[in-house]
Amino acid sequence: MRLSRxxxxxxxxxxxxxxxxxxxxxxxxxxxxxxxxGIYSWLPLGKRVLDKVNAIIREEQNRSGAIELSMPTLQSAxxxxxxxxxxxxxxxxxxxxxxxxxxxxYGPTNEEMVTDIxxxxxxxxxxxxxxxxxxxxxxRDEIRPRFGTMRSREFMMKxxxxxxxxxxxAVHSYNKMFAAYLxxxxxLGLRAIPxxxxxxxxxxxxxxxxxxxxxxxxxxxxxxxxxxxFDIPAADVDFDDVAGMQAIFDKWTSVYAATSEMHDxxxxxxxxxxxxxxxxxxxxxxxxxxxTKYSEPMGAKVQGPDGKEHLVHMGSYGIGPTRLVPxxxxxxxxxxxxxxxxxxxxxxxxxxxxxxxxxxxxxxxEGLYGDLGKAGKDVLYDDTDDRAGxxxxxxxxxxxxxxxxVGPRSAANGxxxxxxxxxxxxxxxxxEAAMNRxxx
Amino acid sequence: MRLSRxxxxxxxxxxxxxxxxxxxxxxxxxxxxxxxxGIYSWLPLGKRVLDKVNAIIREEQNRSGAIELSMPTLQSAxxxxxxxxxxxxxxxxxxxxxxxxxxxxYGPTNEEMVTDIxxxxxxxxxxxxxxxxxxxxxxRDEIRPRFGTMRSREFMMKxxxxxxxxxxxAVHSYNKMFAAYLxxxxxLGLRAIPxxxxxxxxxxxxxxxxxxxxxxxxxxxxxxxxxxxFDIPAADVDFDDVAGMQAIFDKWTSVYAATSEMHDxxxxxxxxxxxxxxxxxxxxxxxxxxxTKYSEPMGAKVQGPDGKEHLVHMGSYGIGPTRLVPxxxxxxxxxxxxxxxxxxxxxxxxxxxxxxxxxxxxxxxEGLYGDLGKAGKDVLYDDTDDRAGxxxxxxxxxxxxxxxxVGPRSAANGxxxxxxxxxxxxxxxxxEAAMNRxxx
Numbered sequence: 002m003r004l005s006r007x008x009x010x011x012x013x014x015x016x017x018x019x020x021x022x023x024x025x026x027x028x029x030x031x032x033x034x035x036x037x038x039g040i041y042s043w044l045p046l047g048k049r050v051l052d053k054v055n056a057i058i059r060e061e062q063n064r065s066g067a068i069e070l071s072m073p074t075l076q077s078a079x080x081x082x083x084x085x086x087x088x089x090x091x092x093x094x095x096x097x098x099x100x101x102x103x104x105x106x107y108g109p110t111n112e113e114m115v116t117d118i119x120x121x122x123x124x125x126x127x128x129x130x131x132x133x134x135x136x137x138x139x140x141r142d143e144i145r146p147r148f149g150t151m152r153s154r155e156f157m158m159k160x161x162x163x164x165x166x167x168x169x170x171a172v173h174s175y176n177k178m179f180a181a182y183l184x185x186x187x188x189l190g191l192r193a194i195p196x197x198x199x200x201x202x203x204x205x206x207x208x209x210x211x212x213x214x215x216x217x218x219x220x221x222x223x224x225x226x227x228x229x230x231f232d233i234p235a236a237d238v239d240f241d242d243v244a245g246m247q248a249i250f251d252k253w254t255s256v257y258a259a260t261s262e263m264h265d266x267x268x269x270x271x272x273x274x275x276x277x278x279x280x281x282x283x284x285x286x287x288x289x290x291x292x293t294k295y296s297e298p299m300g301a302k303v304q305g306p307d308g309k310e311h312l313v314h315m316g317s318y319g320i321g322p323t324r325l326v327p328x329x330x331x332x333x334x335x336x337x338x339x340x341x342x343x344x345x346x347x348x349x350x351x352x353x354x355x356x357x358x359x360x361x362x363x364x365x366x367e368g369l370y371g372d373l374g375k376a377g378k379d380v381l382y383d384d385t386d387d388r389a390g391x392x393x394x395x396x397x398x399x400x401x402x403x404x405x406x407v408g409p410r411s412a413a414n415g416x417x418x419x420x421x422x423x424x425x426x427x428x429x430x431x432x433e434a435a436m437n438r439x440x441x
Numbered sequence: 442m443r444l445s446r447x448x449x450x451x452x453x454x455x456x457x458x459x460x461x462x463x464x465x466x467x468x469x470x471x472x473x474x475x476x477x478x479g480i481y482s483w484l485p486l487g488k489r490v491l492d493k494v495n496a497i498i499r500e501e502q503n504r505s506g507a508i509e510l511s512m513p514t515l516q517s518a519x520x521x522x523x524x525x526x527x528x529x530x531x532x533x534x535x536x537x538x539x540x541x542x543x544x545x546x547y548g549p550t551n552e553e554m555v556t557d558i559x560x561x562x563x564x565x566x567x568x569x570x571x572x573x574x575x576x577x578x579x580x581r582d583e584i585r586p587r588f589g590t591m592r593s594r595e596f597m598m599k600x601x602x603x604x605x606x607x608x609x610x611a612v613h614s615y616n617k618m619f620a621a622y623l624x625x626x627x628x629l630g631l632r633a634i635p636x637x638x639x640x641x642x643x644x645x646x647x648x649x650x651x652x653x654x655x656x657x658x659x660x661x662x663x664x665x666x667x668x669x670x671f672d673i674p675a676a677d678v679d680f681d682d683v684a685g686m687q688a689i690f691d692k693w694t695s696v697y698a699a700t701s702e703m704h705d706x707x708x709x710x711x712x713x714x715x716x717x718x719x720x721x722x723x724x725x726x727x728x729x730x731x732x733t734k735y736s737e738p739m740g741a742k743v744q745g746p747d748g749k750e751h752l753v754h755m756g757s758y759g760i761g762p763t764r765l766v767p768x769x770x771x772x773x774x775x776x777x778x779x780x781x782x783x784x785x786x787x788x789x790x791x792x793x794x795x796x797x798x799x800x801x802x803x804x805x806x807e808g809l810y811g812d813l814g815k816a817g818k819d820v821l822y823d824d825t826d827d828r829a830g831x832x833x834x835x836x837x838x839x840x841x842x843x844x845x846x847v848g849p850r851s852a853a854n855g856x857x858x859x860x861x862x863x864x865x866x867x868x869x870x871x872x873e874a875a876m877n878r879x880x881x
Contacts, residue, residue: 008508008571010562034558036513037545042558043511045573051511068448071483071491073476073595074514074578075547092540097547099594100532100582105477107515107537107547118474118482122450131448133485138514138578142540154539155513 002348003370004383009046011395021217023327024149026339030399032326039146039154046399047326049347049379051157054322054329055136057188057344058159065181065240067132067161072114074138078104080113083299093141107140112295112317115162119313120301126166126311129303130174134161136322148219150323151283161318166305168292171314175207175290176246178318180234182211182286183253187233189325190342191332193285194228196258210260211286215331218281223269225256226276260284283328290316339400340423348381349373350403350439351396357384361412365432369405369417376440397422405435442788443810444823449486451835461657463767464589466779470839472766479586479594486839487766489787489819491597494762494769495576497628497784498599505621505680507572507601512554514578518544520553523739533581547580552735552757555602559753560741566606566751569743570614574601576762588659590763591723601758606745608732611754615647615730616686618758620674622651622726623693627673629765630782631772633725634668636698650700651726655771658721663709665696666716700724723768730756779840780863788821789813790843790879791836797824801852805872809845809857816880837862845875 010031019025027033032047043051059069075097081087087106095107108114115133123131136159146154163174179195186193191213198210212222234249257268260282269277293312295301302310326345333340343349350373354366370382381401383392396404406418406427417435420427430438450471459465467473472487483491499509515537521527527546535547548554555573563571576599586594603614619635626633631653638650652662674689697708700722709717733752735741742750766785773780783789790813794806810822821841823832836844846858846867857875860867870878 006506008510008562008568008573031562034561036554036557037515037517037543040513040515040517042513042554044558045508045510048509048511066446068485069488070448070485071488073480073482075477075480075580075595077477077480095537095539097535097537099535100584103477114476114482117476118484121474122448122471128448133448140515144540155515 002381004381005385007045007381009399010044011398019149021148021151021327021331022334023151023217023330026330026334026398027149027327030339033150039143039152041150041153041155046347050326050341050345051322053345053347054189054325055157055159058136058185058320058322061181061185061188062134062159062161064184064236065132065177066130067134067178067181069135070118070133071135072108072111072118072137074108074140075105076108076114078106080117081106084113084116084295085298086113093143095140095142108137109139109141110158110317110319111135111137111160112162112315113299116295116299116301116315119164120299123164124303126303126305129313130163130165130170132161132163132174132178134159134318149327151327153323156321157323159320159322163316163318164301164313165315166303166311166313168314171290171292171316173243173246175288175316176250177240178288178316179209179253180238180240180246180249182288182318182320183233183249184236185320186211186213186285188344189329190344191285191329192229194222194224194258194282195253196222196224196260197254197263198260198287199262207290209254209288210284212260212282213285213328213332214280215283215328216281217331218283220282220284221261222259222280222282223261223264224258224278225272226278227256228253228258228278283324283331285325285328286318286320288316288318290314334400337394338398341400341402343402346400346402347379348401349378350405351381351383351399351401352405353383353392353396353407355389355392355406355408357386359409359412362407362409365412365415365417366407369407369432369435372436373439376436378439403439405439442821444821445825447485447821449839450484451838459589461588461591461767461771462774463591463657463770466770466774466838467589467767470779473590479583479592481590481593481595486787490766490781490785491762493785493787494629494765495597495599498576498625498760498762501621501625501628502574502599502601504624504676505572505617506570507574507618507621509575510558510573511575512548512551512558512577514548514580515545516548516554518546520557521546524553524556524735525738526553533583535580535582548577549579549581550598550757550759551575551577551600552602552755553739556735556739556741556755559604560739563604564743566743566745569753570603570605570610572601572603572614572618574599574758589767591767593763596761597763599760599762603756603758604741604753605755606743606751606753608754611730611732611756613683613686615728615756616690617680618728618756619649619693620678620680620686620689622728622758622760623673623689624676625760626651626653626725628784629769630784631725631769632669634662634664634698634722635693636662636664636700637694637703638700638727639702647730649694649728650724652700652722653725653768653772654720655723655768656721657771658723660722660724661701662699662720662722663701663704664698664718665712666718667696668693668698668718723764723771725765725768726758726760728756728758730754774840777834778838781840781842783842786842787819787839788841789818790845791821791823791839791841792845793823793832793836793847795829795832795846795848797826799849799852802847802849805852805855805857806847809847809872809875812876813879816876818879843879845879
């Protein structure tokens, strides 16, 4: 992408309305724009990051055997009356009447609708287990939306729903998602700690939040330091291995971890002081097992191997991509801007032409832009007439992992400077060496 | 994907509510499920097709220089009051009040919001031309939604918006989208004919609809037969070539084409009878140039090279992916089911194991499933215990382009049967030959 033709509106000033660093940086880099209170556009730079986050979530959901569909944003009130949540859900639910005066709502979550899909088609235990997910917009009419897309009203959620014949199988489904979440957050460059959680309005009796550690996190968390070193399940882990999945779950829940709501001071104090980790955290995922809470009122049953009808046991599993993006920034930035993990960076590399119009600078920059693109890299090419200082500041601000600086003096020698955004290390090398470094 | 683990609820009976073939086939194959009137879930098979359609749309938008972002579904009423459309837009607009009693709406289109984005950031002609697009859900509260996702209330739209300094540049932007649309529909396996169109509620003075021919189309169209043979712009066409783009536009608008609303009988009769094409069509895209219709009331101006402020000239460009999927089916099916163009088929190939449990059948089927997947193909593997007749009927119904039938007799000789869904041609060959045929 040539910067001269791109739409990346960098703000010169720090926006005053932003209270936390991720919100400030997302506004400054032109990743998002507020359209109404708690409702945002994702501008091109932000959209690229969001897409990469979603791609990783999707890959890991698919790997674990979950199947993607897409449910609509608007739901009929009837479904929620069936489950009993239409009245129970408070003012956070955006209630709407269509032109026929039929009561509808903008889905805050999809337990009812997915249960309706299930009961419409699935009649036998032979079609189980089943885990259906979508990545879709949701709306929750928060009284106080804040922190940009960290707590917005219209937001994106990956929500998966598992269906099993009995509790034992449902626990395996839960453990599979548990492992998939560990892999997902790890690939996003985050260390997430699963913590036993309250079940809230979803209901149920078995639930974990995934919390990432970040200085600016909104909740206080307490855990054993061992978490930092636990192994992440490998890409080829066998999700069908019931004992193996249980072992991963057992390992990751073997030591103390709790948010302040669930904190047990005595248990925490029993940990040797040097192993205690007390920090700030951001919730980035939440998983629930809730048995027959929805299948019972909504009549979602299958015929079991015994020939009898059984209510299915369900779980639901949420990750918020539009919250993950700022969470990643909270966990990875410095005074100059964002430091993207390579897996979700909007571009893999930025080629900075220091003197457009200079023959050597243009030739080398254009060549790198073309060749890196052909090698499968997402390349931003700064071909603008901005001053050097502006170009460097922008490249640092937007946090692309690798910068290739093409200045007239080194270009005359066929050389460029490669800068690592994270460490700040710079190295002059030939164009060929730069290509090898970046694509190798 | 192993069919035994997939969620593809095939209906045995033809659904009674479906009036047209695409709606019937999308319900029968379990591609969609109606959730409320005119509101659908896209089940896994349908979601796969929709994703492939969107991927092609996106590639061609990007190729033409348009830049992707994502605007939210909910908009504040204020923006629409600025443009004057809040009152003008009728009951099709879904009006909502949030918990603070603020008037909002579910966006039926995004001219206002994108103009707001533009005016917030772009101040100089140097940042033009600019074309911003998103692929996002829209809602139009049709009084009579029908034909499944062909005319639904919650639907997906790719909508692009161009911004230029003056009319001349805006016409070039229009021509670029015109060419991009020709490429897009061609890659989707469709022959689309651009026709001069009414501008309707979007407004403006220069507009074309893209109509595909299908026996079951809802509107009558009249055109010169030459369209069928016009060349599609090549992948490496230069979108910056103003004259080249104009030549493409001129060529494709050089002969008669009109929907019944715009039909000029005298002009049509002037065409030699053997060249007249009178057929049914489905609108799958619509492009507009509308000058300063929105920039004027909303104050979207840039400084020109003359140092003065100029209202930007705009256009908008829509394609409906959730309508394109049924349109493709209308244009490509037979009595046994859907015949997907390869570019949007939910799977590239289905491997049908005729006798799971048979050593040779299992070995060959599993081998092909694995190897074809490694070769980058999307493979559906029918590993179920269904009867042969059911398996064949399902494979034909869902319209996967290539079927590989692995039966015990030929498997014992290391052979399989490869069937082309479209022609029905079947050929027995070695496993290796089948691999080469499919991946070659």
